[in-house]
Amino acid sequence: MGGPMAANLVKAGHQVAGYDLVPEALAAARDAGVKAVGSAAEAVAGADVVITMLPAGRHVLGLYREQGLLAAARPGTLFVDCSTIDVADARAAHEAVVQAGHRALDAPVSGGVVGAEAGTLTFMVGGGQAEFAEAGPLLSVMGKKAVHCGGAGAGQAAKICNNMILGVTMIAVSEAFVLGESLGLSHQALFDVASTASGQCWALSVNCPVPGPVPASPANRDYRPGFAAPLMAKDLGLAANAARAGGVDAELGLRAAESYAAFAGGAGAAEDFSGIVRAIRQRTAPEGGGTAGEAGEAGEAGEAGEA
Structure with missing residues (x-):
């Protein structure tokens, strides 16, 4: 950068x-x-x-x-x-x-x-x-x-708090898209609703984790970073350490840190942090929508545009 x-x-x-x-x-x-x-x-x-x-x-x-x-x-x-x-x-x-x-x-x-x-x-x-x-x-x-x-240090404090919000919301947005796939909902339909409703957030409107709705998002470049997953894992690790040290009950932040540490240490090592949607999709049981998720992947190819 x-x-x-x-x-x-x-x-x-x-x-x-x-x-x-x-x-x-x-x-x-x-x-x-x-x-x-x-x-x-x-x-x-x-x-x-x-x-x-x-x-x-x-x-x-x-x-x-x-x-x-x-x-x-x-x-x-x-x-x-x-x-x-x-x-x-x-x-x-x-x-x-x-x-x-x-x-x-x-x-x-x-x-x-x-x-x-x-x-x-x-x-x-x-x-x-x-x-x-x-x-x-x-x-x-x-x-x-x-x-x-x-x-001194206040800028870093604000940054790790901000990125804890970002990490948690990206996981939430990704889970919502995978849930939508399992229910037969198109990515565009979910985006059109959530981006103008109470689900609107940066992880959705700017860095959308599925190809199609936001042409400039890394999802349209096969998740080539933007903001690499290992960097998100690092930032969430800093937030998690601070939360533990301060005795803060940050359940979602700690879970997000664990999720990104696993993702960045495996398939997401060279991917944008929004690529965690693929890890969520892969963990989805077939009876809970795995087939729909595969169909969603196939459908995405036609929608994706080069950023």
Whole structure:
């Protein structure tokens, strides 16, 4: 996601130096106008703002501390971490940045690769009000909305709560489509009703888990990610850990975390998180609609459009 985010900054007239461990990602960034450099430290040297997008908290802390990113930046640099990581790791990263003489925001995003490309991400931001105001012009280029959620770690707290809602609703929407199949209801009919009724939600109207009703959804690209199932499993794992630590009765969130961990560790390892509908369909007993589910799959091929 960092690649298209950087590309949008370039389009808006900002000078961006970038680095990625994956050569293909770095080449794509270069093609988009980013100044590709040979290391993360080289990328931050002389920068006013440093934006990071990494898989997990250990990567953020390792890059900041052991790999010398904080030491390479000039004093007072604003570090904006857009990774989705544990709240405790986000607070530790914030403290490390401040102790090194810089300023910090945690600013995880919602919207997936599609949102990153379109510049329509939502940023959930934790840190100081002054730092949030300073980062605002950059966030507005990369996204359509930025919400200041509170102090250090608050952005990450908002993100894991949001993604717990998303994971639970995607499972609910997927189960509803499989139930509809078993009852002989077409995908389009269910979508036309639920998308304009009380069942309307992002998992249905934007990332619909079955081909046809929403042409841009990953379901029309054989579930090629968008937002990969392993990333959803990671985010739900963070939410589940936080719920357990806080003694929160989050029954559906915990069950969703278990479901996505199993899906991401198996057939969904390289799929969009909406592909969980296929796992639900496969678990459906034949007498409870397995035959109808197979018919639904066959019928989908005619409806599917290339995104």
